[in-house]
Amino acid sequence: MEPVLWVRGRMMPLVRDDVDTDQIMPKQFLSRVERDGFGEFVFHEWRRDPEFVFNDPRFSGARILVAGSNFGSGSSREHAVWGLQQYGFDAVVAPSFSDIFTGNCAQAGVVPAVVPPELCRSLQAAAERDPDSGVELDLTTMRVMWTGGSGTFHLDDQVREVLLHGLDDVALVLGQLDVITQYERARPAWMPHLDVSVVPGAAVGPDAGTTP
Template sequence: MEPFRTHTGRVLPLRRSNVDTDQLIPVRFLKRLTRTGYSDGLFAVWRTDPDFVLNHEAYQGASILVAGSEFGTGSSREHAVWALLDHGFKVVLSPRFADIFRGNSLKNGLLTIELAQDVIEQLWQRAEERPQEPISVDLEALEVRAGDLTVPFELNPFHRKRLLEGLDEVDATLQHAATIAAYESGRPAWLPTALPV
């Protein structure tokens, strides 16, 4: 994963709540064996409507998705996160995320931040009135900045550290390889051991 410190980008205002993973990427797009190539399936059903916000020229290249509450509900498919990343989104802001979706996002380098509904509505309005205006998400300062609006946010320190350092869970575990090896070397021979592949 790439380290995430600060991202500045334009906003896609998705004024929808209860967006589930089937809406994010329908099941027919889940045939790949890789983590890339899912962009075409992102919001595939909704994108057939020319008026869907992702189809608007003004929002092409937006990298920060601002959505309504209960984003990412439904099945636990990691493909939903991969599709968002593959399309170019780096951050999703919402009042509330489904737990499994949020966990999958943070494990894959997609920063998901919960903000109050009134802040989400301000960001929607700003993006609709000034679609070219960028906003900044600062993981080091734990702030979202849009013009004169600065909003603090919280993130679990473990997830924050991993994202700042660009570590997935395996990389974070391997930082303790020497301690793990020392522990394993002192275990009785009759107990199971973890051997390198």
């Protein structure tokens, strides 16, 4: 993943709390087995409403979504983050995010910037006032700057670390394989273990066992 040092662009205000991932990426698109092509399905239902902010041409091309508290709640579907990213967002700014959504953002390289509710409202107002004005989130200084003001945003330290250095968590953990192997040697005997070759009823392939 590429390091993310800053994000700059125009804002789109989404004035609503508790936006859940069922809204961001409705279930009918979770059957797709690809990792790309989700952008067009973002907020699929809400976009049927001509008044919905995603249909407002003033905000087309926005790169920063300024949302309400508890954004990304509910289902763990990472497809929600992929969709937002592939639609064109590099960051979501909100007073709070769900835990899993925050983690998913970090993995995808989207910045889940936490700001106090007042600051969030100021940003939304600024976007409404002047949709062409931009905002910058600097991950080095943790400052948010826009036409008419500036403030501080918060990122979980570890999320920031992942984004700033473009860390690949799988590679990072694979670097510790010897420690993991050592840990494994001392595990108790009662841990779950299901070997396909010896357990009846657990099958691989299409002919999964049908007899108890």
